[in-house]
Amino acid sequence: MTGLAELTTVAEMKPLHAGALRATATVVEKELRILRRDWVGICLLILAPIVVISVAGFSLAKVYGGDAGVHPLLLVDEDHGQAAKAIADALAAIKEVDLRAIDSRAEAQRMVRDRGEAAAALVIPAGTTTRLRQGGKPQLLLYTDPVKHLEIVNFKLLISEVLRRLSAAAVDKARSEGIAAEGGLRKQLEDGANASADLRASLVNLQREASRRRTQSEKLLDRQLLFAKDRIQEAIDQQLARTGEQLTAAGESQRAQLIELRDYFMRLAQAREQFGQWLMRLRDLAGSRASEIPSPPEFPLPPTDIDNISSRDATAINLGKIRSDLKGSTRLSRLRLPRFALPSVSSLPEFSRIEHLPQIDHLTIPSFSLPGSIGFKEKNLTGASPKVNIFDQEVPGFGVTFVLLGMLFGVALGLADEREWGTLDRLRASRSPIAATLLGKLLSRFVVGLTQMIILFAVGRLAFGISLGLTPAALLLPSAAIVLGAAAFGLMVAALVPVRDSVLPAGAIAIMTMAAIGGCWWPQELEPPLMKTLALCLPTTWAMNSYNDLMIRNLPVSSAILPSAVIVGYAALYVTIAVAVQARRFR
């Protein structure tokens, strides 16, 4: 027979440990060579994530308040007032809002509910401006399509912000006007106070002057009165004297006339007696015709006192007595002239209370101020911009997702293929340890995955302007960890799912779940607390936390150590499970 030494190539084989390393390198080389020719695979690794990141990023921009594009907002202005105009102008100025004026609520409802032309319609009811002016609280109405929740939330925020700004502006204006009015009032009060002080001083002076003048007046008045009294007395006396003389003269004249009149009446009485006698004689003469003689007119009887006129002489007017009485009664010295009622100075009320006039200088003018509006200014505690680029979330998120998918295809499906092709059996039967084969496969996929992440971050930086944090190199830490974890996950899937056709569905379900719950597709903050807690069981969660720390919170590289260590721990767990299951199967 042929000698064994002639057949075997053992002599040229290297020691086993060197062979293991070399085998690992050989597998890495083989894997990369296969991948290099697999354009579909490369597309999946690089282009597909970029496309998905772009689509997701631009689609979900509103999640982080980024530029979500322009959305129509319907506006029904039933108010047509100043407030409505201010709201409309403010909304129209927002670039994300395509404000469309609609005539009626019904039309707006149709557009939102039936035709889906807008997510929301804002109704400004009639009287809004008036109620606002009157200090009321008018309510606007927002019709919404609940399906477009995020858009509505965005609109709500924008509208709230507009209303807050307008309210704040109105309050500011009122406050300014109030302050101006307060200033004017204060000025007026100060002027009033000054005027009051001046008035008070003037009043005091006036009081003094008045008192002085009053005293002077009283004295003067007394003098004048006395003087007037003397003059009047003198005039009265003179007038009395003249009147007495006139009365005397008149009395003399009157007495003479009265005597003549008495004489007349005496002759008249004699004539009447003579007429009576004549008449009687006449009648006698008339005989029977006496009755036809008409009665003669009656002579008026002389005054009864006419006979006394002579006696009256004896009782003539005693002019002397009258003169004496007049003189007595017109004695002004006996006349008590009423005091001239000059009002007493002290009786002037304003004068009497002058000392109690309030000191205007000491008046406290209540401060006129409206309650201010509370606002806030966001400040990122890390010093980074509070504005978050959605791609800071999407690039690492979908990067991790596609790394996981890459590992599913590269490791899990790759191993399933090798199992199906028989290459795995051939390698297991080869001189190289199977661990070297698996390590080489994992290492190659690790290199590919890490390269994939680096390319995605580079593209993200160049195309989407993502933040790379304080130290861009620090991103390698969670990236390396999650790529390792993903490779280990792929290994575990390959071990747990022995049937090739089941690898993709089972692995895809697991990856989708890990990515979704782990915050790769949307911020974890959107998840309920229970899911957040459960998510801690996933390496994707820790990876995304670390990426958020480094990229969004701008934390130092030390922040990535713990999450990366946890991910490596998960990787170790996955490998352990894979090895345990596979070892049992190989038995």
Next chain:
Amino acid sequence: MTDMYTDFVEVENLTKRYGERNALNGLSFAAKGGEVTGFLGPNGAGKTTALSILATISRPHSGRASICGYDVAKETGAARSHLGLVTQSIAIYPGLSGRENLEFFALMQGLSRLTARALARRMLDEVGLGDRAQDAAGSYSGGMKRRLNLACGMIHSPPVLLLDEPTVGVDPQSREWIFDLIDKAAAEGRAVVYSTNYMEEAERLCHRVLLIDEGRVVASGTPQELIERAGTRAHVRLHTRTRLPLGWTSGISGAHEIEQPPGDCVTATVIVDEVEIVPEVLRLARDAGGEVKEFALHQPNLQDAFIAITGHRLRDAV
């Protein structure tokens, strides 16, 4: 170990169970260098399981197997250094070229890059793929892939070759390439363990055949020995226009008429001790008025031996 022994492969009482089913049930055999040892048995007989244990990718529940003296369970690394495995499936990377596949497996067997490259070139020529060396293996035809598959298992020139149905679905041309390669390997002194359920391949290639059924060797020997041991003889089957009368073969020495099944009046079977008497049998049938429309000579083969020994056919058993 030394090269002093002749049995490159030794198997003693191997058992292997998959759940309740015994895949191997006390399998024992030995394979010598310079020989092609055939595993002949139906699907599920335990051939692949036995080869998997020999290839160190599966462990027996009991028994012992060694490759070049190395216990496959205890000295796995050393045993692997001395074997080459060609699996039933086409264990190549479709994304790599034929040359790259060969180089890869050569490197994984611990050969230097230079040696791997030289051997790859040589093997490609030997399997007739030299002109397609740079093409992706995925673009090869089924037969070419089978040839490449075989080459990958032999690239490191192991003393023991474990071939698990390496010709499944190949065209005749590729089969010949494969047979030549196996013949050459055996000629070089390697021990080739060839698993198949094609008895023609076993007869064509194998120096020694192990008839395997239900996880154990039911018979072993050269194909001729097995056939003879089974006691099967050549027979002629005749289709005649009319029924042949009883005793129509009485005039021929070495011809034994087999009773026709009832109702079949046109088919007759005659066992012949020697094929040389077949023309005489045909003449007698014609003389007896049978007017032979068709006849077939069936030489005894391993199939017959297998049926004789196990009671069922190679292909039908499960």
